[in-house]
Amino acid sequence: MTAKLVVSEHEAAIPERYEQMPCSPCRSVHFQNLMRAKKRTIGPLLIATLGFFTVMTLLAGYAKDFMTIKLIGSMNVGFSLILLAYVICWAGALLYVRAANGPFDAKTKLVIEHDEQRKEP
Amino acid sequence: MKVLTLVIFFIILALTLVVTYWAAKRTNTASEFYAAGGNLSAKENGFALAGDWMSAAAFLGFTGLTALYGMDGSLYAVSALAAFLLILMVIAEPIRNTGRFTLGDVIAYRMRRPEARLAAVIGTTVVNLAYMIPQMAGAGVLMKLLLGIPYSTAVVFVGIGMVVYVRFGGMIATTWVQIIKAVLLLSTAAVIVVWLLAKVGFNPLNLFSAVEDRYGAQMLAPGNYLKHPLDTFSLALSLIVGTAGLPHIMTRFFTVPDAKTARKSVIWLMFLAGSFFVVTTLIGLASAIFVGQDQIRAVDKGGNLALPLLAQYLGGGAGTLGGEIFLAVVCAVAFATILAVVAGLTLATSGTIAHDLYVNVIKKAR
Numbered sequence: 062m063t064a065k066l067v068v069s070e071h072e073a074a075i076p077e078r079y080e081q082m083p084c085s086p087c088r089s090v091h092f093q094n095l096m097r098a099k100k101r102t103i104g105p106l107l108i109a110t111l112g113f114f115t116v117m118t119l120l121a122g123y124a125k126d127f128m129t130i131k132l133i134g135s136m137n138v139g140f141s142l143i144l145l146a147y148v149i150c151w152a153g154a155l156l157y158v159r160a161a162n163g164p165f166d167a168k169t170k171l172v173i174e175h176d177e178q179r180k181e182p
Numbered sequence: 183m184k185v186l187t188l189v190i191f192f193i194i195l196a197l198t199l200v201v202t203y204w205a206a207k208r209t210n211t212a213s214e215f216y217a218a219g220g221n222l223s224a225k226e227n228g229f230a231l232a233g234d235w236m237s238a239a240a241f242l243g244f245t246g247l248t249a250l251y252g253m254d255g256s257l258y259a260v261s262a263l264a265a266f267l268l269i270l271m272v273i274a275e276p277i278r279n280t281g282r283f284t285l286g287d288v289i290a291y292r293m294r295r296p297e298a299r300l301a302a303v304i305g306t307t308v309v310n311l312a313y314m315i316p317q318m319a320g321a322g323v324l325m326k327l328l329l330g331i332p333y334s335t336a337v338v339f340v341g342i343g344m345v346v347y348v349r350f351g352g353m354i355a356t357t358w359v360q361i362i363k364a365v366l367l368l369s370t371a372a373v374i375v376v377w378l379l380a381k382v383g384f385n386p387l388n389l390f391s392a393v394e395d396r397y398g399a400q401m402l403a404p405g406n407y408l409k410h411p412l413d414t415f416s417l418a419l420s421l422i423v424g425t426a427g428l429p430h431i432m433t434r435f436f437t438v439p440d441a442k443t444a445r446k447s448v449i450w451l452m453f454l455a456g457s458f459f460v461v462t463t464l465i466g467l468a469s470a471i472f473v474g475q476d477q478i479r480a481v482d483k484g485g486n487l488a489l490p491l492l493a494q495y496l497g498g499g500a501g502t503l504g505g506e507i508f509l510a511v512v513c514a515v516a517f518a519t520i521l522a523v524v525a526g527l528t529l530a531t532s533g534t535i536a537h538d539l540y541v542n543v544i545k546k547a548r
Contacts, residue, residue, distance in 0.1 A: 103271045110267050111422065118418045121257055121404035122411030128253070129403045135390035139253050139404055140463075146260045147460055150267060154452050157271050161445055 091175050095168040102160045110153040117142050187328050187510040194366075194518045195343070198359045202347050205355035215352035216283035216533050217436040222357065224443045228450020230357045231434050233364035235262070235455045237523045238320050241367060241516055244459065245492075246485030248466020249478055251407035252393070252400075254414070255466050259459040261418035263452065265425035270448040273426050275441040283436060284530070285429050286538035296543050303543070306429040306534040313428070314527045320486075321520040327487075328513050340524065347525045348532060353437060356525045363522040366515050368458060374489075374512075375461045377496045378468040389467045396471060430526040433533065465489055472496075490516070 120128055121139065128139035209215050222230075240262065248255030281287040286302035318337050325336035347355050382388035393401050400406065408414050425431060435444045469478060469492035478488045490512045494500055497508030 107267065107271060111264065114261065114264050114418055114422070115415065118257065118261070118415040119411075121253070121414040122408075125403055125405055129399060134387045135394040135399075135402060136387055137402055140256065140390070140402065143253070143256045143260050143463070144460075147263065147456055150260075150263050151452060151456060153267055154270055154449055158445055158449055161275075162442065166442065 089172060089175055091168065091171040095165065095172055098164055098168055102165075103157065106153055106157055110149055113146060113149050117146060184329065186506060187513065190510045190514040191329070191517060194514050195521075197362065198347065198355075198518070198521060201358045201362065202351035202355040205351035205358060208354055209350075209352045212283070212537075214354060216529075216537065217433075218353040218357050220437060221439050222437045222443075222447075224438065224446030225450055226357065226361060227434060227438050227443070227447035229364045229454065230360040230437075231431065231447055231451040232454035232458075233360035233367070233519075233522055234431055234434065234526055235266075235451060236364065236367055236458055236519065238317060238516055238520050240455075240459065240462065241519055242320070242486045242489055244462040245466045245469065246478070246482075246488040247407060248463050249469040249473075249488040250475055250485040252402050252467075253404045254407035256463040257404065257408075257414055258417060258421075259462050261421040262425075263456045263459050264418065265422045266448055266452050266455075268422055269426050269431075270445065270452070273432075274435050274444045274448055277432055278435040278438060278441050278444040281436055283433070283537045284533045285432055286534055286542070290538075290542065296546070299538050300543055303534050303538045305427070306538075307531060309427060310429060310527045310531045313430075314524055314531075317520050317524050317527070321517065321524070324513060324517055324520070328510075340521065343521060344524050344528045347521075348528045353433075353529060356522070356529050357437065359518075359525055360522045363515070363518045364454065366518060368454065370493075370512060370515050371458055371461055371465070374493060374496060375464055378464065378472070378492070381468075381472070381496075386464055389464060389471065392471045393467050397475070401470070429534065430523075430530040433530050434526075465492060468492055469495075 120142070128137060128142075130138045132138060132141055211219070213219055240259070244255055244259040244262075246255075247258060277285075277288055280291040284302070285306055286299045289302045290296075290299040292298075318340055321340045322333045322337040325331050325339070326333045329336075331339070347359060351359075378389075379386065382392070390402060404414065405411075408417065434447075438444050438447060466488060469488040472495045473488065473491045478485050478491060481487045481491060490509055493512040494505045494509040497506070498504035500506075
């Protein structure tokens with residue numbers, strides 16, 4: 062391990078950058094656009110998916126009779142909800158990735174481009 | 183039997199050492215040591231993440247819990263997958279963008295004070311020790327059971343193995359040991375599931391009715407293991423929030439080149455580990471039916487050997503050649519799992535001590 066173990070370059074550069082322009086990209090319209098878009102997508106997705114888990118685990122604790130209602134053969138409501146929970150996890154993850162690969166990445170690109178334009182002159 | 187198990191153990195051990203030797207030749211810089219040079223693909227990192235997350239607790243623990251307590255084991259398994267929703271949407275990409283080698287980097291980037299980094303060092307070390315000790319203990323029990331090596335010798339042996347992997351191979355070795363183990367584990371699980379489904383006419387519903395016939399409807403109800411009504415919720419909450427604080431999982435995001443790859447690797451993880459978690463329920467129920475809860479409890483009170491026992495049964499039963507081969511393979515995979523996860527933990531801990539504590543706090547990065 063002969064490498065020089067120093068702080069990362071960007072980390073070393075932070076104090077200077079921060080003093081010159083306090084949080085320069087954060088104030089840009091493009092950055093705020095990105096944050097708003099992220100919140101609008103991630104918020105509902107997390108509430109829906111993790112909300113389902115909250116309801117399911119509380120039902121497991123407080124509604125044992127409901128969880129043991131049989132649906133097909135010996136397969137009951139509880140195990141069906143668990144199976145649905147897997148599907149919800151996968152669907153939530155794919156929906157997020159679709160939003161992230163499209164709108165989020167496009168908006169991030171704008172933030173970076175405009176920040177670099179500011180620095181050039 | 184002992185000879186066969188020994189041979190399979192040593193094949194796996196030799197494979198991981200070859201990987202370490204190969205990785206050591208490619209490890210020249212700090213970035214290669216801590217973060218595999220930051221240029222793994224989404225698929226590679228996804229398999230390694232899945233390997234990290236399918237630890238012995240999942241492989242042996244989820245199946246054992248389902249075998250002995252029914253639904254609570256399945257609830258436990260699915261919560262472990264939900265953890266990655268939060269990581270995917272909120273944590274993975276910023277961590278990849280602000281950190282370099284350790285979680286301390288991320289915290290120091292935002293707070294820029296040595297005290298903040300010190301707090302990250304303490305957090306990482308405490309969490310990793312708490313995670314590592316049960317894994318090491320598990321490896322010791324497994325080796326004692328299979329090879330008859332005394333428990334303390336086994337633990338020391340595993341510990342030396344970890345230090346060798348991490349010291350010489352760093353993150354590249356840890357990643358590839360993790361990938362190999364993930365592939366081994368998933369293939370083993372696939373074979374077992376197909377085999378056990380063949381026994382019930384390829385209809386998973388038959389497993390549920392067989393469990394009900396033998397143990398009563400109570401076995402398919404929640405609350406057999408987690409007694410207090412809030413226990414299940416509390417367990418899910420701590421899994422979902424707590425996983426984001428596991429340093430050996432979070433440092434995996436430093437091994438990819440950009441945020442997009444970080445996000446794709448979580449998707450790989452969610453489908454690989456998720457499919458595995460689904461089938462832990464089937465494996466657990468099948469071991470309750472074919473092996474029997476009394477037999478599982480007789481070997482290990484916590485049920486942690488339900489899966490190896492099921493494999494032995496599917497191979498033809500105790501004393502038959504097929505049964506012993508299956509048992510040895512499953513135990514060797516479990517052993518590889520523990521080796522790989524402990525290697526990841528060792529690397530994350532050595533990163534926080536060497537990079538955060540020594541270089542950045544004590545030496546002030548000079």
